[in-house]
Amino acid sequence: MARGELIKKLLESYGDENAFRAAAEVIISEEESKRNQLLAKALRRTLNNGMSGSKSSPNRHQTVSRKQEAKGLMPLASAPGIANEFLEEVDTAYSHKEVVLSAENKKIFSDLIVEFRASDKIEKTGLPLRSKLLFCGPPGCGKTMSAGVFAREIGLPLYVVKIDRLMSSFLGETATNIRKIFEFATKQPCILFLDEFDALARARDDASEHSELRRVVNSLLLFIDRLKIRGYLIAATNYEKSLDQAIWRRFDEIIWFEKPNFQMIDRFLKTRFKNARPDFSVHDYVHELDGYSYAELERVCIGALRNSVIQSRDHVSKFDFEKAWQNEERRRKNIAKR
The missing domain is CATH 1.10.8.60 (Helicase, Ruva Protein; domain 3)
Structure with missing residues (x-):
C-alpha cells in the first residue's frame, strides 16, 4: 500500500482502536522491512504507550520502580497478539560500556553486531545469518544483562518468555504454547529470550522425566529447526549438562559465561x-x-x-x-x- 494511502487509513481509523493499531502496524512493518529498526522500535513503543494511555493507564516508563531499574531490566509491555500471555517486552538500563565480558565473548558479540548490520548483503548471497544463540554458565554471570545490551545495540525489542506460564499444568498444552511464541517471533522482528532453557530442553534419556515432557522436547527441537526468526532466539541456562544432546546442534553460536577473573x-x-x-x-x-x-x-x-x-x-x-x-x-x- 502506498505511504499516502496508509496515512489516510491511519487518520480515518482514529477512534477505532483495532483499525488504528492495524494501520500503524503496517507502517511499522514497512520500516522494519527497510531495516530502519530504531525508528520502527520507537514507533512501536509510541503506539503501545498511546494504546495504554487510551485506557487511562499510567505511562509504563513512569511506573518503573527504582528497584527494577537497579536490576538493569525494566518491564515495558506485553507482546501483542496470541503470545501476549507468555511474553513481556523489557529494556535494559545498561550500556555496552557497563558490561564486562571476556575478550572471547566481546569478539563474538562484536562479530554478531557487524553481521547484523550487514545482513542485507549477506542475505543477497543466500547465506544464512547466525540467529540462534545459546548462553551457558553459572547464575549471575551476565547472561541476561548481555541479552539486554545486545538488543539495545542492534535496535531490536527484547521479549522475555514467561517460563512459568509457558509450562502449562496441562502438559499437552506446553508444546502449543511454545509454538505460539515462535510464531510471534517469525512475524515480529525481535530478540526472543528464553531463560531457564533447561526447564524445556531436558535430556530425554533422563529416567525421572515424564513421557509427556519428552514429547515437549521433541516438539521444541522441531520448532527450533523450522524457526525463521526475524531477529534472534537466545536461550540461556545455568545447567547445560541437563540439556538434551540434540539441542546443541540447533544453535548457530554457543556463548560461555564464566565468573569474572x-x-x-x-x-x-x-x-x-x-x-x-x-x-x-x-x-x-x-x-x-x-x-x-x-x-x-x-x-x-x-x-x-x-x-x-x-x-x-x-x-x-x-x-x-x-x-x-x-x-x-x-x-x-x-x-x-x-
Whole structure:
C-alpha cells in the first residue's frame, strides 16, 4: 500500500482502536522491512504507550520502580497478539560500556553486531545469518544483562518468555504454547529470550522425566529447526549438562559465561564506581572478591553506594564498601550451608 494511502487509513481509523493499531502496524512493518529498526522500535513503543494511555493507564516508563531499574531490566509491555500471555517486552538500563565480558565473548558479540548490520548483503548471497544463540554458565554471570545490551545495540525489542506460564499444568498444552511464541517471533522482528532453557530442553534419556515432557522436547527441537526468526532466539541456562544432546546442534553460536577473573573484577568495580569518587583503591579488593559472580559484585557496589547516601557523603568510603562486602559475605556463607 502506498505511504499516502496508509496515512489516510491511519487518520480515518482514529477512534477505532483495532483499525488504528492495524494501520500503524503496517507502517511499522514497512520500516522494519527497510531495516530502519530504531525508528520502527520507537514507533512501536509510541503506539503501545498511546494504546495504554487510551485506557487511562499510567505511562509504563513512569511506573518503573527504582528497584527494577537497579536490576538493569525494566518491564515495558506485553507482546501483542496470541503470545501476549507468555511474553513481556523489557529494556535494559545498561550500556555496552557497563558490561564486562571476556575478550572471547566481546569478539563474538562484536562479530554478531557487524553481521547484523550487514545482513542485507549477506542475505543477497543466500547465506544464512547466525540467529540462534545459546548462553551457558553459572547464575549471575551476565547472561541476561548481555541479552539486554545486545538488543539495545542492534535496535531490536527484547521479549522475555514467561517460563512459568509457558509450562502449562496441562502438559499437552506446553508444546502449543511454545509454538505460539515462535510464531510471534517469525512475524515480529525481535530478540526472543528464553531463560531457564533447561526447564524445556531436558535430556530425554533422563529416567525421572515424564513421557509427556519428552514429547515437549521433541516438539521444541522441531520448532527450533523450522524457526525463521526475524531477529534472534537466545536461550540461556545455568545447567547445560541437563540439556538434551540434540539441542546443541540447533544453535548457530554457543556463548560461555564464566565468573569474572581478577582483571574483569577490577574493571567491573571501576565501572560501577566511576561517578562515586571512592576515597580508597577498589583494586585493593580484587583478590578478596575472587569467586564472586557479577550479581554478587553488583550487590556489593549498590550496598556501598546506599551506605554513602545514608551517611550523606558525596563519595563512597572504605567503610561503606567494607560494610556492603561483609553483608554479601554473610549472605554467601548462609546460602552455602543450605
